[in-house]
Amino acid sequence: MPEKKVSFPHMGDYYSAFKCLVELIGRPLVPPPITKKTIELGFKYSPETVCIPFKYNLGNYIEALEAGADVICQAGGGCRFGYYAEVQEQILRRLGYEFEFFKLNNKNSVIGFIKDFKRIAPHNTYPGIIHRLALCLARIHCIDAVSDCVRKNIGFEIHPGQMEKTYRKFLEDLVWTYSLGAVFSLKNECLCQIRQIDIDKPADCLRVGVVGELYMLMEPFANFYLEKKLAQRKIEVHRFVTVSGILTEYFSGDRSVKKHLAAAHPYLTHHIGAHGTETVARANSLIKKGFDGIIHLKPFGCMPEVSAMAALNNLARDRRAPILYFSFDSQTSEAGLETRVEAFCDMLYMKQKKKKNG
Amino acid sequence: MENAAVAKKNKLRVGIPRALLYHKYGKLWEVFFRELGVNVVLSPETNKEIIARGARLSIDESCLSVKIFVGHIDWLKDKADAVLVPHITCLHSGEEMCVKFMALVDTVRNVFPGIKVIEYSVNAKKLETEAGSMIRLGARLAGNPFRAIAAYMKAKGAWEKSAREKKEAQAEKFAAARRGEKPLILIVAHSYTLEDNFLGRPIIDYLEKSGVCVLCSDRLDAARAREISKNISQTLYWTYHKELLGAAEYYKDSVDGMIFLTTFPCGPDALAVNLCQSKMKGIPSIIVSLDELESRVGLQTRLESFVDVINFKKCRKKK
Structure with missing residues (x-):
């Protein structure tokens, strides 16, 4: 029997972490990188008003199935995300593809998750699955640690391009690193290399936090490389929504909701669903910390983030904080985003200058 | 004191x-x-x-x-x-x-x-x-x-009494309509869309005036509807959408057409209603999406042609 080819949707740079889990089931097939064609395919076959991550995922699946995948995986949770899998499966079947669909539901505990893997790939042993899970988590942790460092410094390089190159090399090496120790030493090595790159970072550089819906934040193609655009304007970018962040939230359950509600005081009194509460909490605490601006990203019609926007509006008014909102759908154009980001950055610089001059 | x-x-x-x-x-x-x-x-x-x-x-x-x-x-x-x-x-x-x-x-x-x-x-x-x-x-x-x-x-x-009365009224209406000649249309929508004076009611009134018997998806035993919604979708988890899909499943063999009424941009509807519509094979259906800019004339034209299609189909079936 030929080995099954297993595929999964892209999100940011996490493919190496997803890949090592998927190797348990069969031969991994990393879908082609997201391009204009991916999203066009996604748009064509998705329900019209569904949120845009659904469309990107569907585009990834179609491209992966065209490339010969037999099994595709989808996670779930949050608001509409939990229902993605069933609708996507049905759309793909209607298009005539034949495949197995492996659904990972976040309602499962870690043990349930391991059992799920054992069920679909019975040739693995439990210790083998646990090791792979640990490896996946380690890779995610390292990707997040390195990318966070890159995000904060890449705008201030003296010779632009070095940091990007080091980061890409790290991601490539990570795909072939299979022991836990090696993954962590690779991370440390990469962080050392990045620290050695010459940067010219003023102590009072502008700091901007990006908050909002997780797919829009984590997939640079979907947000038109917003973080890069900010970095080019010499801005330190902070983002807290990462896969390791989400997993920490998931494991701490109600405690993290309580923590976020306290941080979002007085703008929220109840959990508003998915990441909406965290968005408000982060924005509120960043403004308190003296950040210069906040950028809020969401797919068009994202329910929890729309609820969060009402609170963010009040936050912006009360604390005179600059908040820029972006909503992404099929009509969003890169030029429009670029113009607004440029104006926002100019405004931040003017504000800073005015403050300096008293 | x-x-x-x-x-x-x-x-x-x-x-x-x-x-x-x-x-x-x-x-x-x-x-x-x-x-x-x-x-x-x-x-x-x-x-x-x-x-x-x-x-x-x-x-x-x-x-x-x-x-x-x-x-x-x-x-x-x-x-x-x-x-x-x-x-x-x-x-x-x-x-x-x-x-x-x-x-x-x-x-x-x-x-x-x-x-x-x-x-x-x-x-x-x-x-x-x-x-x-x-x-x-x-x-x-x-x-x-x-x-x-x-x-x-x-x-x-x-509250229980009024809910029961609503359900009984619909059940009677359904039983009478099955014996009658009138075409039967199920409107699949949330209570807050169906009962709203601006959204659902004008549509129901218009349909009844054009000689259609209208059933509403919210007048069915909720627990039962949620149970049978599993025939359409196993992983659906929104309570009210389970009730909608359950009603669609319950009436699907007896109605001549279905109208899915959604308010723009309803998040869960975007997925659940589309899934439901594609599983209702052989039943004429339309999705009507309502927004605050709705022009009544456009909506009326769509409803009119939908009713025409259903009447036409019903006539042909009889022949």
Whole structure:
């Protein structure tokens, strides 16, 4: 029997972490990188008003199935995300593809998750699955640690391009690193290399936090490389929504909701669903910390983030904080985003200058 | 002393917005507050002005139903001392509510800073039941827990009776229509869309005037509907959408057509309704999406041609 080819949707740079889990089931097939064609395919076959991550995922699946995948995986949770899998499966079947669909539901505990893997790939042993899970988590942790460092410094390089190159090399090496120790030493090595790159970072550089819906934040193609655009304007970018962040939230359950509600005081009194509460909490605490601006990203019609926007509006008014909102759908154009980001950055610089001059 | 406190409390005017969950729990709330001796101010039926107010105050991308709700609160805010906004997270364990119901209290608080909100929470995951939360609320308002319990019991009874009457009326209508000649159309939509004076009612009236027998998806036993919705979708977890899909599944063999009525941009509808429509093979159906800019003429043309198609199909079948 030929080995099954297993595929999964892209999100940011996490493919190496997803890949090592998927190797348990069969031969991994990393879908082609997201391009204009991916999203066009996604748009064509998705329900019209569904949120845009659904469309990107569907585009990834179609491209992966065209490339010969037999099994595709989808996670779930949050608001509409939990229902993605069933609708996507049905759309793909209607298009005539034949495949197995492996659904990972976040309602499962870690043990349930391991059992799920054992069920679909019975040739693995439990210790083998646990090791792979640990490896996946380690890779995610390292990707997040390195990318966070890159995000904060890449705008201030003296010779632009070095940091990007080091980061890409790290991601490539990570795909072939299979022991836990090696993954962590690779991370440390990469962080050392990045620290050695010459940067010219003023102590009072502008700091901007990006908050909002997780797919829009984590997939640079979907947000038109917003973080890069900010970095080019010499801005330190902070983002807290990462896969390791989400997993920490998931494991701490109600405690993290309580923590976020306290941080979002007085703008929220109840959990508003998915990441909406965290968005408000982060924005509120960043403004308190003296950040210069906040950028809020969401797919068009994202329910929890729309609820969060009402609170963010009040936050912006009360604390005179600059908040820029972006909503992404099929009509969003890169030029429009670029113009607004440029104006926002100019405004931040003017504000800073005015403050300096008293 | 106690009489004075009650008299003082009596002056409290509670505003109930005639939107969203009012169309499900209206009877329960009205009777409950009346029994407690609280004055109730009920907002009027949705009209153009309320929609315009709501659309102006809400975030652009909120769904029409939330905009209407905000419009009703805006109408109430000067006429009542406090407004009732239920905070319903989860009605049955293993299911969820659309996140807009979780966020409703905070949406209202953020849109109207300083407004006094009366809320009660229902969350099956945390064992917060409707009875417990409402009795606690009633005890606080009336200063007497026993009065609150009595009021809740009476309200619940009245609500159950009115819900049962609605269901029986539809069942009778359905039985009569099956014997009759009239084409039968099921409207699949939430109560707060169907019962709204601006959204669902004009559509139902128009269809009935054109000689169609209209069934509504919200007038079926809810628990049963949720159970049979599994035939269409196994992983669906929104309580109210389970009821919609269950109704579609229940009536699918007897109706001549289905109209899916959604408010733009309803998040769960985008997935669930599309899935449902594609599983209803062989039944003519349309998705009507309503927004605050809706032109009545365009909608009428669509409904007219849909009714024509169904009449045509029915005639041909008879031949």
